[in-house]
Amino acid sequence: MFSSMYAGGIAGMKAYPVRVEVDISRGLPGFELVGSLGKEVREGKERVQIALKNAGFSLPVARITVNLSPADIQKEGTGYDLAIAAGLLACMGTIDPGSLAETAFLGELALDGEVRRVNGVLPVALAMREAGIRNLVVPAENAAEGESVSGIRVTGVENMKEFLTYLQAGPEERSRLFSERREGARQGGGAGGQEKRGTPDFSDVYGQESARRAAEIAAAGFHHLLLAGPPGAGKTMIASRMAGILPPLTDGERMEVASIYSIAGKLEERKAGSFTRPFVAPHHTVSPQGLAGGGRLPRPGMLSLAHRGILFLDEMAEFSSETLEVLRQPMEDKTVRIVRSRGSWTYPADFMLVGAMNPCPCGYYPDRNRCGCSDTQIRRYLSRISGPILDRIDIVAETAAVQLKDLRGGEKGESSAAVRKRVEEARQRQKLRFGNGPYRFNGELSGRDAERYCALGTGERRFLERVFEAGEMSLRAYHKVLKLARTIADLDGEETIGTRHLSEAVYYNGGRKQFWKGE
């Protein structure tokens, strides 16, 4: 007896249909699983066998071979159990395989017959739809993830009993199974996902004009940003509002981001459709692997969870240098690559870095009335942000402590929506400028292309030369200033970079000079 079922497979970010072929024939009794399989896939043999036995189905004493194809892709994880079980039942004549030709399965079986949650249901649902598969059976716990994909019917099953009910029902009946549960979940609205928590708004920030402006410029031109200043200067308050001034995710981006969360096992019961721009803030004790991703069965790390959004490193100087080093390559390539002996995994990591830090161990430098740190202490503290990382950061803004008068008499700040409108307009201008070329934002320009896209008039060039000669700007800062001036002009709606744009750009590079001297 032979049968064939579809399962959903995932390699890195890519999901694809896997053929699970089951053959039961006479011969030396045995049970073999073949086709580039990881340890967890192979252990499925025991899980499926016992779960079926506990549901009253004993496998025949015969030669059983299960082949997972395509063989050239390494298969990992526990999600193949349901397809293997369905294939075995079809071979044993318990169910009609003909009615399952357009159905794929994804889920782990526990020994007691419970169907356990798996990662990656969302990208699998998208890929199965793409492949023309019309039904997907997944663990009930993951069903909401798949239901956000239109054009494929996703059914969640809690245990072997429900799984059998599904398999033995007719095609018409299947579509109605467990629908009350689905309805209930919909009315419950999921379990308080990201979309429910209100994003904090810039209107709650009093004073801090220059840090707010730095945040706006960073968001408009995709410039990585470092806020340096004493405790209580509202650095975290500004950073945590930055996702709210970026344009909303497009539909494509939303599915892409939600797929990463699904593969990382962090989509919970959130509806992928209402996902907002990520704001990810790892604690400074996070491990390099926690940031980059990895594990025995590789999963996306926090850099990928911040994809298309903000990665906020609070107390940036407190992160270990080994951890900060992990940022370098993704800030360049916008992807994270995890290499293992059995293959490599690439996850997207196109995030905007926002760092915040005290400028010295006590936090009050350069206020020498309050800061008693020695020059050596200060230098050592600042040098925790290595040159190559600092080099990738366009804006180093110095933030000042919030004054009492700002809180009392200060005007309520501008709302995030108003700032976002300017950011969106500036981004629109960049889109027109760069077209379909390799760049999307001013912040991405290489040194040479910065000169090309940020051309200056004679007067403006002379202005920058004077700034440089006065020692207000290092040679390394030159291209950063050009790119920032371009973004500031874009926020201004100006096609030509003027002296006022340049001088503001020089100002937002001031923190670098103030703290790191000529870096």
Ligand SMILES: [Zn+2]
């Ligand atoms: Zn100090």
